[in-house]
Amino acid sequence: MSTDMSNLPTQTDLHHLGIAELAARLAAREVSSVEVAQHFLARIKQQDALGAFLAVNADVSLAQARAADIRLAAGERTPLLGVPLAHKDVFVTRDFATTAGSKMLENYRSPFDATVVSKLAQAGMVTLGKLNCDEFAMGSGNDNSAYKPVHNPWDVSRIPGGSSGGSAAAVAARLVPAATGTDTGGSIRQPASLSGITGIKPTYGRCSRYGMVAFASSLDQAGPMARSALDCALLLSSMAGPDLDRDSTSLDLPVADYATELIAHNLDGARRGGQKSLQNLRIGLPKQFFGAGCAPDVLAAVRAALAEFEKLGATLVDVDLPLTELSIPVYYVIAPAEASSNLSRFDGVRYGHRAAHYTDLTDMYKKSRSEGFGDEATRRIMIGTYVLSHGYYDAYYLKAQKIRRLIAEDFQKAFTQCDVIAGPVSPTVAWKLGENKADPVANYLADIYTLSSSLAGLPGMSVPAGFGAHGMPVGLQLIGNYFKEAQLLGAAHRFQVATDWHTHTPHMA
Ligand code: GLN
Numbered sequence: 001m002s003t004d005m006s007n008l009p010t011q012t013d014l015h016h017l018g019i020a021e022l023a024a025r026l027a028a029r030e031v032s033s034v035e036v037a038q039h040f041l042a043r044i045k046q047q048d049a050l051g052a053f054l055a056v057n058a059d060v061s062l063a064q065a066r067a068a069d070i071r072l073a074a075g076e077r078t079p080l081l082g083v084p085l086a087h088k089d090v091f092v093t094r095d096f097a098t099t100a101g102s103k104m105l106e107n108y109r110s111p112f113d114a115t116v117v118s119k120l121a122q123a124g125m126v127t128l129g130k131l132n133c134d135e136f137a138m139g140s141g142n143d144n145s146a147y148k149p150v151h152n153p154w155d156v157s158r159i160p161g162g163s164s165g166g167s168a169a170a171v172a173a174r175l176v177p178a179a180t181g182t183d184t185g186g187s188i189r190q191p192a193s194l195s196g197i198t199g200i201k202p203t204y205g206r207c208s209r210y211g212m213v214a215f216a217s218s219l220d221q222a223g224p225m226a227r228s229a230l231d232c233a234l235l236l237s238s239m240a241g242p243d244l245d246r247d248s249t250s251l252d253l254p255v256a257d258y259a260t261e262l263i264a265h266n267l268d269g270a271r272r273g274g275q276k277s278l279q280n281l282r283i284g285l286p287k288q289f290f291g292a293g294c295a296p297d298v299l300a301a302v303r304a305a306l307a308e309f310e311k312l313g314a315t316l317v318d319v320d321l322p323l324t325e326l327s328i329p330v331y332y333v334i335a336p337a338e339a340s341s342n343l344s345r346f347d348g349v350r351y352g353h354r355a356a357h358y359t360d361l362t363d364m365y366k367k368s369r370s371e372g373f374g375d376e377a378t379r380r381i382m383i384g385t386y387v388l389s390h391g392y393y394d395a396y397y398l399k400a401q402k403i404r405r406l407i408a409e410d411f412q413k414a415f416t417q418c419d420v421i422a423g424p425v426s427p428t429v430a431w432k433l434g435e436n437k438a439d440p441v442a443n444y445l446a447d448i449y450t451l452s453s454s455l456a457g458l459p460g461m462s463v464p465a466g467f468g469a470h471g472m473p474v475g476l477q478l479i480g481n482y483f484k485e486a487q488l489l490g491a492a493h494r495f496q497v498a499t500d501w502h503t504h505t506p507h508m509a
Contacts, residue, residue, distance in 0.1 A: 014031065014035075014036055014039045014040075015039065015040060015043055015174040015175075015177070015509070016174065016505075016509075017177065018177060018226070018227050018228055018230070018231050019079075019080065019083050019177050019178055019226060019230075019231040019234050019235070020079075020230055020231065020234060020259075022036060022082075022083050022177055023079055023080065023081065023082070023083055023234075026068075026072060026081065026082040026083065027072070027077050027081075029072065029073075032065075032069050032072075032082075033065040033066075033068040033069045033072065033081075033082030033083075033084075033126060034062055034065040034066055034069055036065070036082065036083070036084060036126075037061050037062055037064075037065040037084050037126050037128065038062070040084050040128055040175060040176055040177075041056070041058050041061060041128060043173075043174065043175050044056055044128065044129065044170075044175045044176075047173055047175055047508060049151070049156075050150065050151050050153060050156070050169055050170075050173060050175075050508075051132055051145075051148045051149055051150045051151055051166070051169075052131055052132055052150055052165075052166040052167075052169040052170040052173070052175060053086070053129050053130065053131060053132065053166065053170070053175075054089050054097075054099060054101070054129075054130050054131065054132050054145075054147055054166070055089070055096045055097050055099075055129050055130040056128065056129035057095065057096055057129065060095045060096070060127070061084070061126055061127060061128050061129070064121070064126040064127060065082065065084070065126045068081055068082035068124045068125075068126055069082065071124055076124075078123060078124055079123075079234050079237075079238075079259065080120065080123040080124055080125050080234060080235070080238055081123065081124030081125075082124055082125075082126065083124075083125055083126070083177060083178070084125065084126040084127070084128045084176060084177065085120065085125050085126070085127065085128065085176055085177065085178040085179055085180070085235075086127065086128045086129045086130065086131050086167070086170060086175075086176045086179050086180075087114075087116075087117055087127060087129075087130055087131065087179070087180045088130075088131050088133050088137075088164050088166065088167050088179065088180050088181050088182055089101055089130040089131055089132065089133050089166070090133060090136070090137055090182055090212055090213040090215075091114040091116060091117050091180060091182075091211060091212055091213075091222070092110035092112065092113065092114050092117070092211045092212075092213065093110060093113055093114070093117055093127070093130065094109070094110060094111065094112060094113050095127070096127070096129060096130045097109055097130070098110050098130065098213070099130075099146075099147070100133070100135065100136050100137070100213040101132060101133045101134055101135040101136065101137075101144070101145040101146055101147065101163075102135045102136055102146050102372065102373065102374065102377065103146045103353060103371070103372050103373075103374070104346045104351075104352040104353050104372035104373060104377075105213075105346075105351070105352060105353075106353065108351075108352075110211070112211065113211060114208075114210060114211025114212055115207075115208035115210040115211055115243045115246060115247070116180060116207055116208060116211070116212070116222045116239050117180075117211065119238055119239055119241070120180075120235070120238055120239060122238075123238040125238075128176055131164070131166030131167045131170055131179055132145050132147065132148065132150050132165065132166030133145060133162070133163045133164055133165060133166055133167070133187075134162045134163035134165070134187075134376070135373075135374045135376060135377050136213065136215050136339070136343065136377050137163040137164075137182055137184055137187055137213075137215045137220075138163060138215065138339070138376045138377060138380055139162040139163045139376060139443065140159075140161065140162045140163070140186070140190060140436075140443045140446055140447060141159035141160075141161065141162045141165065141431070141433070141436060141443065142159060142160055142161065142162040142163065142165025142166065142169075142191070143159060143162070143433060143434070143436075143437055144162070144163070144374060144375075144376045144377075145165075145166075146374050149433055150165040150166050150169045151169065151433070152169060152172075152194065152195055152430050152472075153169055153172045153173035153195065153506040153508055153509065154172070154195065154196060154430070154471070154472055154473060154506045155430070155470060155471070155472060157432055157433060158430040158431060158432055158433060158470075158472065159194070159430050159431060159432075159433050160172070160191055160194060160195045160430065161190045161191030161192070161193065161194035161195055161426070161430060162187060162190070162191055163182075163184075163187040163191075164179075164181030164182060164183070164187045164188055164191050164199075164225060165191050165195075166179075167179035167180065167181045167188075167191065167225045168181075168191035168192055168194070168195035168197055168199070168225060169191075169195055171195070171197045171225055171226060171227065172195040172196055172197050172505075172506060172509070173506060173508050173509050174505060174509040177226065177227070177231070178224060178225065178226040178227075178231060178235055179224075179225045179226070180222060180223075180224065180225070180239070181199060181222070181223055181224070181225045182212055182215075182220055182221065182222050182223070183199075183201035183220075183221055183222075183223055183450075183454065183460075184215050184216050184219045184220050184221075184335060184454065185216075185219060185331050185335060185447050185450060185451045185454045186425070186447050186449075186450025186451065186454065188200065188201045188223045188225060188462070189201060189425050189450050189460055189461065189462040189475070189477060190425055190426050190446075190447070190450055190462070191225075192225055192425070192461075192462040192475055193424075193425035193426050193462040193473070193474065193475025193477070194426060194429065194430040194472070194473065194475070195430070195473060196464050196473030196475075196501075196502075196504060196506075197225055197226065197227055197462075197464065197502075198225070198226055198227060198228055198229055198231070198232055198461070198462065198463055198464060198492065198496075198502055199223060199224065199225040199226075199232065199461060199462050200223050200224060200229075200232050200236065200459065200460070200461035200462075200485065200488065200489065201221055201223045201454070201459060201460050201461065202221060202222075202223050202236065202240060202459050202485050203221075203251070203457060203458065203459045203482050203483050203484075203485065204218075204219070204221050204249070204457035204458075205221075205249050205250050205251040205457070206221065206240045206250075206251055206459070206483070206485065207221060207222040207223065207236075207239050207240050207241075207250070208222075208241070208242075208243030208246060208247045208250045209221070209222070209247045209249065209250070210243055210246035210247045210250075214338075214342040215335070215338070215339055215342065216334065216335040216336075216337075216338035216339055216342070217249075217338055217342065218334070218338060219331075219334070219335060219338070219454050219455070219457075222239060223236070223239070224236050224239060227502055227503075228493070228496055228502050229262065229461075229463065229489045229490075229492035229493040229495075229496055230259060230262065230263075230489075230493055230496075232258075232461070232489060233258035233259040233261075233262050233486075233489045233493070234258070234259045236258050236485060236489075237255060237256070237257055237258050237259060240255045240485075241255045251483075253483065256485070256486050258485060258486050258489050261486045261489075261490065262486065262489050262490045262493045263493075276311075276312050276313025277312050277313065277494045277497075277498075278309060278312040278313045278314040278491060278494055279313035280313075280419075281309070281313070281314040281315070281419050281420065281491060282314070282315050282317055282417070282418040282419050282420075283306065283309060283314050283315070283316050283317070283418060283419070283420055283421070283422045284317055284318075284319035284414050284415075284417055284418030284419075284420070284421040284422070285306070285316055285317070285318055285319065285421075285422060285423065286319050286320065286321040286324065286414065286421060286423060287318060287319075287320065288320075288321050288322070288324035288325070289321075289324070289423030289424060289449055290302075290423065293427055293448060294424050294427045295427055295428045295429070295468070295469065297429065297468035297469040297474070298424050298426070298427060298428060298429065298468050298474050299424065300468070301465050301466035301467065301468055301474035301476075302422075302423065302424050302465060302474065302476055304465070304466060305463075305465035305466065305476045305495070305499075305501075306422060306476075308495060308498060308499055309422075309491075309495060311498070312494055312495070312498060314491075317417055317418050319414040319417055319418055319421065320410070320413075320414065321407075321410050321411065321414060321421075321452060322410060323403065323406055323407045323410055323452070324448065324452050325448070326403050326407070327407060327448070327451040327452035327455055328444055328445060328447065328448060328451060329400070330400045330403045330404055330407065330451075330455060331447070331451040331454065331455060332383070332444055333383075333387050333396050333397060333400040334397070334400050334401065334404065334455070335380070336379075336380040336381070336383040336384035336387065337383075337384040337387050337388050337397050337400075338384070339377075339380045339381065339384050340380065340381045340382075340383075340384025340385045340388065341384070341388075343373070343377065343380075343381055346369065346372060346373070347365050347368065347369065348364060348365065348368030348369070348372070349365075352368065352372050353368055353371060353372035354368045355367035355368045355371055376440065379440060387400075404455045404456075407452050407455050407456055408455065408456035408457070411452070411453070411456045411458060411479075411481075412481075415481045419480075419481075419484075419487065420478050420479065420480050420484075420487065420488060420491060421453075421478070421479040421480075422476060422477065422478055422479070423449055423476075423477050423479075424449050424474070424475075424476070424477060425449055425450060425462045425475040425476070425477040426446060426449065426450075426475070427445075427446060427448060427449065428446070428468075428469075429468045429469050429470060429472035429473070429474060430472050430473075449477060450477070453479045457482070458479055458480065458481065458482060459479070459480045459482070459483075459484060459485050459488055460477060460478065460479040460480070460488075461477070461478050461488050461489070461492060462475035462476070462477055463475060463476045463477075463478060463492045463495060463496070463501075463502070464476075464501040464502040464504070465501055466501055467504075473501075473504075476495075478491060478492060
């Protein structure tokens, strides 16, 4: 135990600590992993009405925390040891049910852990439970969960964003210091933006998809959601890495020590005698991201954040992503096409809910799938089946794939002029729960700024950048070239050293 207790947080303050700070307290043995887990479990219970969690099991979590305490007592010191987190409910887990937000998988228990889950467990993290999400990660408001909606901690009458809405709300309300999320077309960045936290979607293939309930396999990617770029960097170093025996699309590249890189670069900048920390960074601003489609309050916050980057030495250059608008129809052809194929396994035989009453095999499939899938999943299965069917394949799916390639090429042209691309994440702040429920196309259109980089497979992140209408958080999006996660995290970190948007908390925290 340390002798000077003066600046120790009281137990009630533990949730205000980030991962790095928590790990330091744990390493100094000022607090035990069991105490930390108990503190957060109490908060999760207290804020149950937010709807962020779908499964909690204190016995399992505390057993993991005890195991972490034994490792700590033995002198092991690794950056995440004993720190708690929770997983989006599309990562399969042995110790908790996995539903993917769907009735189809109610009470489903996986016989194994997803690779990302087991990597974080090996790093010593303690799982506090499973986080609510849109059904099969399809949505932008977390109002497509078959179980319950998630409320935005900044204003509980509003959505937290989706599909990783439970992850974003839980981190924002300080129910967990960190969470995993998945991003197919924006589902890490958009809820991070709308709930005022930091999140990064790595390059496609950077994290293994093994054990992630598949939505659109050529787009799905796991990533961390936390309070700061530093915390995301600490998490990503443990989440990322090749897993070629299990996910052939995982990248066979070494994983950077993102946190060390991000801090080292910072010191380096300072050491070089007064040079600004982002001296040589060229930030590209696509004109398509700053047009009339974006709400003025969001644009104002984004522009103010960019002015801050300029103060840090970055230069702003105009770039062109002419096919941005097409990313919506292209994504909403390709993602449903892949979803219709991936969801075919949920037939009541191989996986998923089986209807209690049916007349024959076909009737059993029909009833099981009709009962198990919600409206949005059903809609996407229908669209996907249609665009893949003989006669329509060339007109829709093949054409979408061709435009997808052109979208990726436009990014490469832009990256000849700049190092990172910046813009808004979402055209508006979080909307009211129920507002877009009856209008799926309104939800699709709100994905305009996140889809193109997803289609290109590029890494992107959302960084808290201020507040807009109704006092709701606004995120700045940073998009990097392939494998440039360290550069994105470094730029975001330096912005967070200079600003305090990421430290603001909603009332309930
Ligand atoms: N909002 C998008 C959709 O509904 C993105 C979802 C995601 O990234 N999982 O498909």
